[in-house]
Amino acid sequence: MSGRAAGEQVTIADVARHAGVAASTVSYVLSGKRAISATTRSRVLASVRALGYHPNAGARALASRKANVIALVLPLRTGMQVPVVMRFATAVVTTARRYDHDVLLVTADEGPSGLHRIAGSALVDGVLLMDVELEDSRVPLLRELSLPGVLIGHPADSTGLACVDLDFRRAGELCVEHLAGAGHRRIALLGAPAAVYDRGTGFAHRTRRGVLAAAGRLGVEAVTRPCEENPAAVRRDLTALLADHPDITGLVVQNESAVEPVLSTLPTLGRRVPQDVSVVAVCPDELAEPSALTCVPVPAEEVGRQAVTLLMRRLRDEPVPEVTLLEPRLTVRDTSR
């Protein structure tokens, strides 16, 4: 670059000298916090470009008490929903950059002490918490630390927090409306594992509620049952379900790991898809698309974007809604009619 050995920092003083103004003027040009004449501004900007100036992040953070960095706390266990996490992370980084922020990657296994450290050292201005459990130990901590945070998913008590999530109730409704619209009168929800309902996990309950509500409203007979996660169990549960209710023609699946087994098991039970049974899932689109599965995708990108946007608003001390639910969309493919 111009005139400086590589590795030498170009400072604001260099820019000021080059432009023939005071350092504070450069700062004001860059931040826009005071009026600056057009001529001065353009002169300064020219110098900035000529010297390849980038403000020193540490100095800026120290003086302004803003790191311009947010933390993304990712779940420790990386199971099935890995691709979703990835897409989500991408959306977060991209969106954060639009707000001139960077993203610090924190793994949940550092636990609460990680949050303490990050808050205490002013490394970040705010936190995005993924994989929030109903009773999450990090949630009260977040409140206590008065660290601005946004949660993905939502805990039992979301008072004073900001949560973003897909509107799973509406997602359940959408599935049923789609099936009912195609003439189905007897349907079933093959849901999350029983343990998930027992824990009272939000998304599972809300989906079920949505399914039942829409079914009632539309005069559709609906049964719901939990479903375990391993392929053998899925096969067993599905077989039992169809034995108990042989006249079911519509299936809503909300269980990532059940999708494939369901699709491969149905034909062996004498049910062609979609001629005999229509299948609709609430699952990541990556999972559905290769199988041409009709589904309500979990919009990872949109959630990421929203989460960052909300966090930025909180950082500016603007009020934000406690709960933000994203409107689900249904993508019709080949497994339903």
Place this chain on the structure above:
Amino acid sequence: MSGRAAGEQVTIADVARHAGVAASTVSYVLSGKRAISATTRSRVLASVRALGYHPNAGARALASRKANVIALVLPLRTGMQVPVVMRFATAVVTTARRYDHDVLLVTADEGPSGLHRIAGSALVDGVLLMDVELEDSRVPLLRELSLPGVLIGHPADSTGLACVDLDFRRAGELCVEHLAGAGHRRIALLGAPAAVYDRGTGFAHRTRRGVLAAAGRLGVEAVTRPCEENPAAVRRDLTALLADHPDITGLVVQNESAVEPVLSTLPTLGRRVPQDVSVVAVCPDELAEPSALTCVPVPAEEVGRQAVTLLMRRLRDEPVPEVTLLEPRLTVRDTSR
């Protein structure tokens, strides 16, 4: 917390006052850069704990000219092995924390200017570059910026850099050696999507080269072909492959999303596994293990750990080897004989 309103920073001066020493003494206790008497040390440490002190990251970075942060530049394109990336990222964060560093997530789509910004603002001390292509534009940039960096994968010219990677060439050889040892004389490599080869991504090319080299050496006839990522395409490519070369008895698969489709398609083409066709994959072990697939696992954790370790060494200006290749191992399971 003790005695401070939430959100108030505890500074080194607070600790010094509380312990009855000078601020610099606190600093030296914490950094260990000068000898401190045992009594003073323990008094200071007690105060640190009592007040819940965490050094301000910005101030520390400014004064020490070290951010204690490294950047992880992730590829976020198609054709990437997503779960591998995830595990890799986890390993990087965990290892970095062991060296008292944090990890900044940077997406490759910010491109070279992102590296410029990060280097110029002293946001990070060093960079981990994933998904390095044979001719990668970021590589010369890294050299020019004199930003300490470690590459995952390796470019054509690795002079003056540090690269870590699985020895994919050797992985390819291993697969062929295994098949040849079992008596197979006609084999095929079902590889990454064509776009990946076109991009000049190292691992794909090197694996292919290894396969061909070992085949030549061992008198095995080998054909290679790219393979797209969706199940339908895999089925099509595989069918075409076996139509063109019906006498193939060994298959090397290097494509995460092709593994399942290949295994489920072969029987429909009248090929039992492993009686008629042996299948060996280069893929994450998570993917291979449930299907009892013989494979050469990609050791994501180990690569991540090594990469961070190398970067830390570079940050201390210690010499590091230009290329670090991890020795692949072949895990024999049920799909080959």
Place this chain on the structure above:
DNA sequence: GTCGGTCGTCGAAGCGCTTCGACGCCCCGG
């Protein structure tokens, strides 16, 4: 007993930036 050398601690000087108050200057109203 005296002198040099550690050892342990301190104070002060920045690191590069933001921000606050001050201060010309120019324009307008009286």
Place this chain on the structure above:
DNA sequence: CCGGGGCGTCGAAGCGCTTCGACGACCGAC
């Protein structure tokens, strides 16, 4: 023609930390 008020710019004071040089105190060697 003079005074008041923006507007545009400047200088200086930190932000919280590290690090350098200085300096007592204490020790062993002579």
